[in-house]
Structures are given as structure tokens and as C-alpha cells.
Amino acid sequence: MAPGEADLAYHGAAVMADGRMRVWFVARNHGPEAVSDATVRLRWSVPLGVRQVLPEGCVRAGVRVVVCRTGELAADGLGERVELAVGLRGVPAEVGLELDTVWGGGAVDRNRGNDRQRVLVLDTGDTYYF
Template sequence: MVLTRRARLLVSVAMATAATVSSVMWGAGKATGAVSVPVPVSAPVPVAAVAAKPVPAHRSVAPEADISHHGHVSLWGEELGVWLLSENHGPSDVMRSTVRLRFSVVLTGRQEMPSACLQADARTVLCRTGPLRAGGAAGRQFALELQLAGRPNEVVVRIDTAWNGGVTDRNPQNDRHEVLAPATGDEYVF
């Protein structure tokens, strides 16, 4: 353990004080006949006197992973298509996570979604990814065909991670997107 100059000084003062207290108490005990317990020379050093080991700036108990969502959105008539790929760039595996898709228009009618997805409310769909291995090798793909209320000129789709399996993600920018899709039938990539 490396001690700073001040810490070494405090340690030597503490040891000298302990030795002095010990001799005074021991001597006082003999002179007065009172019983006293000598303080050993190797008395504990105050915690403040010992230089603490520096703690890393980012210390976390949770494993670290980097979940990302990419794909495209296409709007034509009353239908909105969303193709989504969720991946994990690591370094740790993710046991499960949930991606959230929020829409600026109301979903109506029968929705065609994968079994891993459900409609949470009139404007939100949640999809569970299942396990995502580190390295992005085995991502999870979703294809959704959604029915919209009316024939909007455009739709805004917001994509983000609702649950990341309890991992630390220091790069959340690649799993949060906002896409404007005009009613052209073209694919708008995120």
C-alpha cells in the first residue's frame, strides 16, 4: 500500500501518541494503584490517515451490453410496415429485452404481428427479443404490418428499449430512434 507524505506523517503521529498514552497510563496505574490497560504501540491507525485506493469512475454491478435497433418503416394508405432488427454488440449477453414502438397515429383493426409482440395501447407495440448474444451475431428480427385509423399523410415512429434485461448500456443512442415516414410507400431507414 502506498501512503502519501501526509498519511505517513499521520501514521507516525498516531503511533507516537499511542506509545505516549501507553506509558502515561501504565505509569499512572503503578503510581496510584489503579488498574489500567496499556495501549499497544501498534494501535489501529485512523481510517482518514490511510490513503484510499482510487475507485474507477464507472463502476457497475450489472454486466455491460450494447443493445441496438435498426430497420425501416414504410407507410402506404392505411397500412404501416415496420421491419426491425434488434442486436447486442456486447460485451455481455442479454437474457431478454423488450423493444417499444410508439406511433403518432392510432392503430385500429386487426394487427398482424409476430407472437413475441403485443399491442400495449392504441399507439404502442411491445416486442420481446428473447436472448441476444454478444457480438450481434444472432439478432432478433421483427416484421409488423399495422392497420392505422384513417389515411394519414405521415406517421412518426419512435423506437426504444423498454427493458434491457438489467444490463448497463453506455451507448443508448443506437437503440433510440425517431422516424418520420410520409405516405409514399418508400422505406425510411433508421
Template sequence: MEVVAVRRGAVRSVVVAGLLVLGVTGASGVSGASGAPAVFGKGRSGPEADVAYHGRVSLERGRLRVWLVPQNEGPAGLPNATLRVRLSADLADRQELAEGCVRAGLREVMCETGALPLHGRGRHIGLLLALKEPVPEVVVRIDTWWNGGASDRDLSNNQHAVLALDTGDAYAF
């Protein structure tokens, strides 16, 4: 079983600070009408980093497993980032999330990556999410929600959409 080891309380401050900066109201975790993360680096004067996520998802009998490793290809390191996992199906009301992760809506979870050193990897993040009801398939969208104002010119490696069928098979991204 994959487990995430994250500093206690760190994701709370990152997510809350991000929500305050964006002026988000309610529990949906989105900003404005578009739902796009407003603090993602375009037009920012912060460092440049290339955040990437690699991992796999699997769905079996209403239980979704998400395992991933955040990476940073540089040219600067990041002290922290927040990734967002969005689903095409509702999450069950009660979830036991890994430390460093919070629920951000009916279909969203956000997790702290921890430090992303230059040309290095962050913490392994493992989620076991219960869906509200079993579904034959679910689309899992993974992206960076907050990265401390760094610019990222290559969004193709940190924005993923994965279709997982209810077979128990792992789908890599």
C-alpha cells in the same frame, strides 16, 4: 414478407413482469408521469450491454411496415430484451401481430427480441400495422423498454425517431 419467429408466450412473461416491476396500471404501457421506462439499466448492477436497432419503416394507405434487427455490441450477452414501437397516429382496433409482440396502448406495440448474444443479432422483427385512419405521415419511435436490468451507455443506437410519409418508400434507421 418479413416474419418474426419468437418463442410462444415468452414476450407475455417479459412484458407482464416488466409491467409488474414498474407498477404500471392501465393499458398505456408507461410508468409514472414521465412515461420513461424505469427498468432501463441506469443505476442497475446488472451486466453491461449495448443494444442497437437497425431497420426500416414504410407507410402506404394507412398500413405501416416496420422491419428491424436488434443487435448487441456487448460487452455482455442478454438472454432477452423488449423493444417498444410508438406511433404518432392511433392503431386500428384490430391488429394481427407477429408472435412475440403485444399491443400496449392506442399507439404502442412491444416485441420480444429473443437472446442477444455478445456481438450478435437477435431475431428479425417484422410488423404490419393498420392505422385507425389513413394519415399523410407518421412518426415512429423505437426504443428499448426492458433489457433485464443491463446498463447501456450508448442510447443513441437504440432510440430512433423516424418520419414516414405515405408514399410507400422505405425509411432506414
């Protein structure tokens, strides 16, 4: 049986102040078929602090990387909001954050452009949307 086809995308926001960053996002499957689960990778341009408290469904996967499950995504459906706060090493003035799909539940995603997001977040307390 051939794998189904999906079109995953991520939209959300990030805010940074005093060496801590909050990130929240929602996964969307533009379809045409449902996805049983997917995994999104969040990668920071600076190392994360040694100890992190991450929400259920998210795990640390490297010095600068966290991966999170999206859960089931219906065709043309939204996932649950994923929200996490991480401590960064030091107090950087700016940090790049990248999100992309690591695993799409076995579905084929022919439009990989919209499941890769990049945002530059400044240490201002302002919210940056992606």
C-alpha cells in the same frame, strides 16, 4: 451480483401506404456481455387501428404502442428480424415512429443514444431506413 453491461441498438425500415405500415428491424447487442432477452417499444404518432394481427413475441401496449421481444442477444451479436404490419386509424399523410428499449434483460446500457430511433414515414410506399 452486479448486472452485466450491454449496448443495444435497433436498425431497420418502415414503409406506409393507404393507412397501413410495415416495420421490420433487427436488434444488435454491441456488448460487452450477452443479453438473455430485451423488449423494444414501437410508438406511432397516430393511433393504431382497433384490430391488429401481431407476430409472436409482440403485443399491443396502448392506443399507439406495441412492444416486442428481441430474444437472446449474444455479445456483439444480432437478433432475429422482427417484422410487423399495422393498420392506422384513418389514412394519415405522414407518421412518426419511435423505437426504444423498455427492458434490457437486466443489463446496464451506458450508451442509450443508439437504442432510440425516430423516423418520419410518408404515405408514399417508399421505404424509410433507420
